[in-house]
Amino acid sequence: MTTSKGGMLMNINGKDLYVAFQNTYKNAPTIVFLHDSLGCVTLWRDLPQKLADATQCNVLAYDRLGYGQSEPMNSYKRPVNYLELEADVLNDLLNTFDIDQTILFGHSDGGSIALIAASKYAVRITAVICEAAHIFVEDVTLRGISKAIEAYRNTDLAERLQKYHGNKVDTIFKAWTETWTGSDYRDWNIEHFLPCIKCPLLFIQGEADEYGTLNQVEKTISGISGKAEKYIIPDVGHTPHKEAAGLTFNSVKGFINKIYA
Numbered sequence: 001m002t003t004s005k006g007g008m009l010m011n012i013n014g015k016d017l018y019v020a021f022q023n024t025y026k027n028a029p030t031i032v033f034l035h036d037s038l039g040c041v042t043l044w045r046d047l048p049q050k051l052a053d054a055t056q057c058n059v060l061a062y063d064r065l066g067y068g069q070s071e072p073m074n075s076y077k078r079p080v081n082y083l084e085l086e087a088d089v090l091n092d093l094l095n096t097f098d099i100d101q102t103i104l105f106g107h108s109d110g111g112s113i114a115l116i117a118a119s120k121y122a123v124r125i126t127a128v129i130c131e132a133a134h135i136f137v138e139d140v141t142l143r144g145i146s147k148a149i150e151a152y153r154n155t156d157l158a159e160r161l162q163k164y165h166g167n168k169v170d171t172i173f174k175a176w177t178e179t180w181t182g183s184d185y186r187d188w189n190i191e192h193f194l195p196c197i198k199c200p201l202l203f204i205q206g207e208a209d210e211y212g213t214l215n216q217v218e219k220t221i222s223g224i225s226g227k228a229e230k231y232i233i234p235d236v237g238h239t240p241h242k243e244a245a246g247l248t249f250n251s252v253k254g255f256i257n258k259i260y261a
Contacts, residue, residue: 018069029101033061034110037176040068076174087116119193194223206236
């Protein structure tokens with residue numbers, strides 16, 4: 001175990017993952033933050049700490065393999081079920097820290113991982129907040145990725161990402177874009193996981209999300225077995241926790257406090 005900037009490298013299934021865990025409140029739930037396809041612990045900025053203070057929950061955030069301060073990926077090539085495999089890694093991480101009262105807060109890819117984990121490991125997941133999650137591939141998703149590829153080629157996007165991922169940037173970008181635009185991924189769908197989700201769920205989405213329509217929201221909340229609610233924010237894109245930070249924070253805080261009042 002190696003400590004680094006307030007977090008540590010934990011060996012999970014033979015891979016070193018960077019984990020930041022604040023275990024302040026005894027017998028309280030832990031909010032676990034699951035980043036997006038180009039994200040990392042650092043890019044959550046002060047949101048985990050603010051939610052910890054506002055809800056008196058513990059918080060854990062980690063960089064998935066290849067991201068941030070975690071060990072690099074061996075290859076950018078991913079299997080179609082890579083998000084399900086990430087849900088399994090998440091469960092192994094929760095086992096390592098002996099966390100059983102878990103609130104999952106996942107953005108984009110992280111939101112999809114949260115849904116799968118809540119289905120497969122329902123006993124330990126007590127609530128889910130999914131922000132801009134996907135449960136199937138849409139044309140708008142592919143158009144958004146195409147624009148991101150152009151930005152990566154023609155702007156300073158790669159340089160900006162290097163600040164957070166170092167020399168792993170090309171690999172994670174190709175892992176995201178080449179997986180999602182591959183012909184074998186066009187039929188990817190995780191709706192079959194939804195009926196096994198029995199915990200409360202909040203789905204947050206920007207009405208102007210450039211990677212997904214509100215159909216993602218409606219099919220998710222109608223597909224789970226537990227209580228579900230949505231929070232749609234007008235004039236906001238794919239990252240509500242940055243683009244509408246105050247509104248998103250208040251929505252999440254209210255959802256958590258209502259459950260654990």
